[in-house]
Amino acid sequence: MKPKVFITRELFDDVIEKISQYYDVDVWDRYQQPPYEVLLHKVREVDALVSLLTDRIDCHLLQNAPKLRIVAQYAVGFDNIDVDCATKLGIYVTNTPGVLTESTAELAWALILAVSRRIVESDVFVRWGEWYRVKTAWHPKMMLGVELKGKVLGIIGLGRIGRRVAEIGSRGFGMKVIYYDVTRNYEAERELGVEFRELPELLKEADVVSIHVPLTQETRHLINEETLKLMKRSAILVNTSRGAVVDTEALVKALRDGWIAGAGLDVFEEEPLNPNHPLTALKNVVIVPHIGSATYEARHAMAEAVANNLISFYKGQIPPNLVNASVINQRAPGFR
Ligand code: NAP
Ligand code: GLV
Ligand code: GLV
Numbered sequence: 568m569k570p571k572v573f574i575t576r577e578l579f580d581d582v583i584e585k586i587s588q589y590y591d592v593d594v595w596d597r598y599q600q601p602p603y604e605v606l607l608h609k610v611r612e613v614d615a616l617v618s619l620l621t622d623r624i625d626c627h628l629l630q631n632a633p634k635l636r637i638v639a640q641y642a643v644g645f646d647n648i649d650v651d652c653a654t655k656l657g658i659y660v661t662n663t664p665g666v667l668t669e670s671t672a673e674l675a676w677a678l679i680l681a682v683s684r685r686i687v688e689s690d691v692f693v694r695w696g697e698w699y700r701v702k703t704a705w706h707p708k709m710m711l712g713v714e715l716k717g718k719v720l721g722i723i724g725l726g727r728i729g730r731r732v733a734e735i736g737s738r739g740f741g742m743k744v745i746y747y748d749v750t751r752n753y754e755a756e757r758e759l760g761v762e763f764r765e766l767p768e769l770l771k772e773a774d775v776v777s778i779h780v781p782l783t784q785e786t787r788h789l790i791n792e793e794t795l796k797l798m799k800r801s802a803i804l805v806n807t808s809r810g811a812v813v814d815t816e817a818l819v820k821a822l823r824d825g826w827i828a829g830a831g832l833d834v835f836e837e838e839p840l841n842p843n844h845p846l847t848a849l850k851n852v853v854i855v856p857h858i859g860s861a862t863y864e865a866r867h868a869m870a871e872a873v874a875n876n877l878i879s880f881y882k883g884q885i886p887p888n889l890v891n892a893s894v895i896n897q898r899a900p901g902f903r
Contacts, residue, residue, distance in 0.1 A: 570614035570636075570902045572877065575601055575622050578641065582870040589881045590615060603628075610635055614902055615880070617873055620644055621838075626652035636902060637886070639876045641869055642860075643667060643727075644809060646782040650891050657898035660890040661876035665727060666868035667860035672731035674859045675777050675807045678831025681853045682803045683775070684712040688850055713774075713801070713828075715740045721773025722746040723766070723789070724808065725755060729779030733761050736775075745769055749785075770797040775805065782809035792817040795826055803829045807859045810835035819845045822852060833859050 572590040574583070586592055593609070595601045600621050601609070610616060610632035618624055620642040626649045629635065637659040638648060645662050653660050681687055689710050692698050703709070720736040722729045725746040736742040737759050744761040746752075747769045755761055766789075770776065776798065780786045790804070791814040798804070804827055806813055815836045821827050829851035835844075838857055846852055860866060876886035883901035 570881065571612060571634075572615035572617060573609045573613045574617040575606070575619050576641075578617070578870040578873070579867055582867070582874050585874045586877055589878055607631055615639065615877060617641060617877070618648065620647050622647060624648040624653075629653055629656055629658060632658075636898075637661065637877065637880045639873045639880075639886075640890075641873050644781055645890055646809060654891045654894045654897065657894060659880060659886060659894055659900060661873075661880075661886045661888045662890050663869040663872040664888055666872055667865040668727045668731050670862040670865035671728045671807055671859040672735060674833060674855075674861075675728070675732045675779075675805055675831075676735055678805045678807065678833065678853055678855070679715070679775055679777065679803065682805070682829040682831045682851070683715060685710050687853050715742055715775070718742055718774035719772055720744045721764070721769040721776040722761070723769070723776065723778045724748055724780030725752050725761070726779060728807070729777070730755055730759075732777050732779065734759055737761065742775075745772060748780075766794070767797055770794055771799070773802060774799065775803045777805045778808045778812055780808055780812060782811055786812050788812070788814040790814065790818070792820070795821040798827050800825060800828065802827045803831065805831040807833040810838065815846070819849070822846075822849050829853075833857055 569589065569591040572592055574592060574594045577594055577596055583592060583594065603623055606622060607628055610628060614634050615637045616635060617639050624638055624647060629649065629652050635658055638653060640648060640662045643662050643664045645660060648660055650660050720742040722733050722744060725733065725748045733744045733746065737744045744759065745764045746761050747764055747766045751763050789812050795817055818830065822830055831853045833855050834857055846854060860869065872888060876888050879886040880900050885900055
């Protein structure tokens with residue numbers, strides 16, 4: 568008998584088929600996520616679970632899953648999973664790093680450009696007839712933005728995505744790049760000419776700040792009232808990491824009262840964002856619905872990575888994207 572896997576949303580058919588060669592597959596086929604109660608019910612009888620970042624995989628859920636051996640997350644971030652609890656229970660946790668780096672870095676750049684050149688505001692200006700109404704095709708001061716060349720790009724979290732954003736900034740746009748991270752990356756400093764700064768110094772110096780840290784206890788509200796006040800009044804903040812890395816209330820104040828010039832946001836403390844949220848009333852913000860990895864290339868490759876993790880585990884091998892390496896001491900991979 569094949570082990571059972573519950574997949575919390577429809578992935579790509581070819582990948583589901585691949586997984587089906589090894590697993591008895593149960594796919595949640597609705598657009599909306601399975602409610603927590605459904606997850607709780609499903610995990611009671613499955614050997615494996617494929618989760619999305621919107622599925623809350625907490626300790627209570629894991630403790631109620633007597634046969635569960637692996638949680639294969641369809642995302643690189645895994646802050647929705649209680650990994651320590653999984654490790655204690657001998658449950659393997661995997662993610663999908665690398666394959667979405669390019670797409671997410673490109674989205675960060677789309678936001679940087681959209682904010683610095685007021686693309687969304689300009690689009691609305693044309694679409695809603697304002698350009699036509701003012702009867703002026705071109706004016707020296709119409710929709711002025713800022714140029715990026717020679718400006719300072721500050722990267723918070725120089726990991727896979729942060730590094731790619733840094734590279735595009737440095738090589739593509741001719742920006743000076745500074746970064747803050749828990750660990751210094753001397754190789755990137757040599758290769759890309761990026762310079763390390765402590766966080767307060769980075770915030771004081773950067774014209775564009777782009778956030779790429781995972782959400783952890785240490786990074787929750789890393790950007791708050793105090794740190795926002797260190798930024799230049801002309802600076803742009805871009806967040807494609809996790810909403811809770813930024814204190815939203817403080818950000819709204821900063822944008823409204825001109826502590827910073829603008830923001831580009833892909834992620835929010837509460838998703839989906841309520842259309843009545845104060846952020847949506849601000850002109851100097853570009854907001855998109857958590858689409859960092861939303862390209863055909865990345866999303867398909869993420870599904871492939873999930874399949875590879877599940878199949879390796881099935882074969883008794885260590886899955887390529889194991890998050891909790893110490894689980895190996897608890898239990899060998901596989902279902903035997
Ligand atoms: P990564 O390679 O692990 O990079 C994260 C970097 O942040 C690492 O260099 C890490 O250092 C560093 N870091 C960790 N804690 C820190 C702290 N407290 N202060 C400063 N730096 C810290 O991950 P990635 O693949 O680039 O992805 C980054 C995050 O982006 C993910 O965790 C996810 O939440 C988010 N993401 C969002 C989207 C989207 O759709 N918007 C798409 C993909 C990813 P160490 O390695 O030394 O810990
Ligand atoms: C997306 O947000 C991810 O973490 O992969
Ligand atoms: C602008 O369109 C220019 O020709 O300068």
